[in-house]
Amino acid sequence: MTEPHPMGEPSGSGTAPRSHRFDLAVQQNRARAFALATLVALAFKAVGLVEATWLQIFGIGGTATLMALAAMPFVRRGDHRRLRGWFDPLWIGLDIVFISATVSLTGGATSPWFPWYLAVIGAAVFVAGQLGGVLTFLASTAGYLLALRAAGDLAGPGEPMLTAVGLMVSLYAAAFFFLRGVTWLQQKRLEVGAMRDESGRKVEELTRLTGVLEERTVEIGEANLRLREADRLKSQLLANVSHELRTPLNSIIGFSEILQTRLAGVLDERQARFLGYINSAGEQLLGIINDILDLSKIEAGQTDLMLERVPLRAAVDGVCTLLRSTAERRAVRLRVEAEEPPLIEADPARLKQVIYHLLANAIKFSYADSEVTVRISREGAEVSPLRRPSAAIAFVDRGIGIDPRDRSIIFEAFRQVDGSASREFGGAGLGLALVRRFVELHGGTVRVESALGQGSTFTVYLPLARRDEGEHAGEEHMPEPGEDRVLVVEDDPGVYEVIARNLGQGGWVPVRARSGDDALKLARRIRPAAVTLDLVIPGIDGLAVLRRLRADRETSHIPVIIISVLDNRELGLTLGADDYFVKPVDREALLQRLAELVPREVGGRVLVIDDDPSLHELVAAGLPERYRLLHAHNGRDGIDLARAETPDLVLLDLMMDGMDGFEVAALLKGDERTRRLPIVVITSKAMEREDRERLHGKIEALVHKADWNPTRLEAVLRDVVRRQLRAVAARRADA
Numbered sequence: 001m002t003e004p005h006p007m008g009e010p011s012g013s014g015t016a017p018r019s020h021r022f023d024l025a026v027q028q029n030r031a032r033a034f035a036l037a038t039l040v041a042l043a044f045k046a047v048g049l050v051e052a053t054w055l056q057i058f059g060i061g062g063t064a065t066l067m068a069l070a071a072m073p074f075v076r077r078g079d080h081r082r083l084r085g086w087f088d089p090l091w092i093g094l095d096i097v098f099i100s101a102t103v104s105l106t107g108g109a110t111s112p113w114f115p116w117y118l119a120v121i122g123a124a125v126f127v128a129g130q131l132g133g134v135l136t137f138l139a140s141t142a143g144y145l146l147a148l149r150a151a152g153d154l155a156g157p158g159e160p161m162l163t164a165v166g167l168m169v170s171l172y173a174a175a176f177f178f179l180r181g182v183t184w185l186q187q188k189r190l191e192v193g194a195m196r197d198e199s200g201r202k203v204e205e206l207t208r209l210t211g212v213l214e215e216r217t218v219e220i221g222e223a224n225l226r227l228r229e230a231d232r233l234k235s236q237l238l239a240n241v242s243h244e245l246r247t248p249l250n251s252i253i254g255f256s257e258i259l260q261t262r263l264a265g266v267l268d269e270r271q272a273r274f275l276g277y278i279n280s281a282g283e284q285l286l287g288i289i290n291d292i293l294d295l296s297k298i299e300a301g302q303t304d305l306m307l308e309r310v311p312l313r314a315a316v317d318g319v320c321t322l323l324r325s326t327a328e329r330r331a332v333r334l335r336v337e338a339e340e341p342p343l344i345e346a347d348p349a350r351l352k353q354v355i356y357h358l359l360a361n362a363i364k365f366s367y368a369d370s371e372v373t374v375r376i377s378r379e380g381a382e383v384s385p386l387r388r389p390s391a392a393i394a395f396v397d398r399g400i401g402i403d404p405r406d407r408s409i410i411f412e413a414f415r416q417v418d419g420s421a422s423r424e425f426g427g428a429g430l431g432l433a434l435v436r437r438f439v440e441l442h443g444g445t446v447r448v449e450s451a452l453g454q455g456s457t458f459t460v461y462l463p464l465a466r467r468d469e470g471e472h473a474g475e476e477h478m479p480e481p482g483e484d485r486v487l488v489v490e491d492d493p494g495v496y497e498v499i500a501r502n503l504g505q506g507g508w509v510p511v512r513a514r515s516g517d518d519a520l521k522l523a524r525r526i527r528p529a530a531v532t533l534d535l536v537i538p539g540i541d542g543l544a545v546l547r548r549l550r551a552d553r554e555t556s557h558i559p560v561i562i563i564s565v566l567d568n569r570e571l572g573l574t575l576g577a578d579d580y581f582v583k584p585v586d587r588e589a590l591l592q593r594l595a596e597l598v599p600r601e602v603g604g605r606v607l608v609i610d611d612d613p614s615l616h617e618l619v620a621a622g623l624p625e626r627y628r629l630l631h632a633h634n635g636r637d638g639i640d641l642a643r644a645e646t647p648d649l650v651l652l653d654l655m656m657d658g659m660d661g662f663e664v665a666a667l668l669k670g671d672e673r674t675r676r677l678p679i680v681v682i683t684s685k686a687m688e689r690e691d692r693e694r695l696h697g698k699i700e701a702l703v704h705k706a707d708w709n710p711t712r713l714e715a716v717l718r719d720v721v722r723r724q725l726r727a728v729a730a731r732r733a734d735a
């Protein structure tokens with residue numbers, strides 16, 4: 001049976017199409033029921049069970065059937081809804097009338113049509129629910145009593161009437177559970193229909209939301225592509241800004257330094273002061289540009305750490321030396337406290353940036369005639385916030401302090417506690433932002449304690465090692481070769497730090513080996529300018545290391561200075577040592593002996609390839625006369641000049657119009673005539689991993705214009721030229 005609906009349902013309801021089909025099905029079933037009833041009555045007439053005439057049977061049965069058939073087009077067109085709820089009571093009433101008339105004509109109390117009242121009551125339950133069924137039962141009972149009275153079987157109140165009512169009640173009672181089940185089924189079907197409608201609406205809503213989600217996904221994808229493109233454009237812009245700003249700034253700084261050196265005693269005090277202002281302003285602006293580029297590279301995930309074992313005390317002392325004049329101008333004293341200065345595994349350049357920014361801040365915000373203290377200590381895993389062995393560097397000042405409410409913003413880029421135009425202290429607000437990011441890159445953290453008017457303490461916690469302590473030292477980051485590097489073979493950390501600090505003050509770069517095996521491996525790998533050797537070391541002892549260094553053709557020429565607690569000078573010199581010092585070593589004596597063993601006065605012909613004329617003049621003014629310069633202002637001319645003149649070294653810029661430095665380096669190394677020419681790149685470009693890969697194996701050294709000065713450039717050129725001369729000598733010896 002099709003879906004039921006409650007009697008009197010409004011035509012504008014959401015179930016109108018379904019109830020319309022139901023109404024049509026009800027009328028079709030009515031027609032079939034009356035046709036069947038007519039046929040049954042005719043059959044009963046034929047066998048003598050019914051006393052009605054053929055005409056009465058055809059008249060009543062046919063009329064009822066025709067009435068049901070006539071209602072079907074009316075319902076099909078939906079005209080029945082115009083009766084506003086009276087259509088179902090009307091046809092139910094007519095059915096009761098037809099059944100009662102048939103009962104009256106076909107025997108009254110003995111009529112076989114009596115059970116048909118059940119059909120109309122059941123139909124009423126389907127279309128009007130349980131209440132409709134009860135009302136139809138009452139109407140049917142009244143109709144039945146009237147039919148009996150018309151047939152003469154019921155003259156008035158009495159036993160026949162009670163019998164008739166009892167029959168109707170029995171009929172209804174017999175069908176009660178069936179009618180109740182039908183009613184329950186009707187209700188459940190209505191609920192299922194409502195749930196299906198609700199599910200349909202939810203499916204439609206889900207389909208709509210899915211479409212919206214797909215649109216948003218497409219939009220997010222497009223936005224992500226736009227962000228990537230914006231990030232690429234930002235990186236490109238920063239690279240261009242780096243080149244366009246660093247180039248003139250380096251010229252300003254370089255020429256001002258040269259003028260300060262060359263015109264000392266010629267300029268009056270006021271002119272010299274002005275020249276100092278120019279140099280200081282250029283360095284300050286260059287520092288801001290470098291900080292912005294560093295911050296951008298960190299945010300883009302393009303910063304790689306070059307990890308080495310770094311003596312922390314030496315790094316702090318180096319930065320203190322750099323900032324001591326600044327502190328003196330502000331009448332601020334610097335003091336370093338280090339009970340047990342540790343070695344840590346860190347990127348030396350980034351570590352020094354952290355120390356520089358925090359120490360410079362402490363000096364800047366200190367009162368005159370106060371003191372800034374740097375405390376270095378070793379923290380065990382149980383007390384370190386990193387939960388592992390760590391180094392702690394605390395920067396303590398007694399200055400203006402920080403309001404606790406402002407601590408959340410001091411590590412944000414371009415944010416300052418006082419951001420007004422009239423603020424007392426300058427700066428771009430990048431120093432602490434870089435400090436936090438560099439420290440986090442090393443796996444450390446920064447903590448601050450401060451109160452207004454009572455000073456501040458910034459404490460940096462860094463892990464002593466980025467990997468397990470049990471790993472072999474040979475697996476650490478291997479330092480790059482360099483003529484200014486001195487291999488220090490020493491297993492005692494305290495002694496190594498003293499020697500490393502002494503070497504650093506003399507312009508040498510210390511590289512540590514903890515055992516004899518490490519010493520031999522590093523000596524072959526980095527080809528140091530000299531070796532300081534302790535005799536009592538783990539593994540192969542110092543004398544055996546000395547013998548092997550002298551027996552190996554690749555290391556036999558390297559000067560070796562023994563520094564030992566053992567006073568056995570004659571044996572050491574006999575085995576090939578160049579000098580012998582007993583601990584503790586005198587710094588001046590060690591540096592003087594190194595200067596004698598490793599002379600730094602070298603020269604040669606240098607081809608400068610750069611499209612910036614000011615750089616050519618700056619290099620010419622900064623290098624000593626023993627370097628003879630050749631000049632090319634574009635890549636093509638540089639290649640031609642290199643082929644024609646065969647210089648000792650090529651000084652190459654990467655960012656040039658037309659043929660850039662990458663192409664020039666590739667062409668020079670691909671030509672048999674220039675393949676052995678050492679190339680030193682000097683550039684303001686922010687070097688990415690891909691850039692370094694493109695240059696790998698093609699250059700001898702790289703100097704950033706941000707770090708450029710005549711002394712630095714000369715040190716690099718001297719290093720490269722001496723390595724080149726040594727390589728030539730080795731090839732001649734092999735021949």
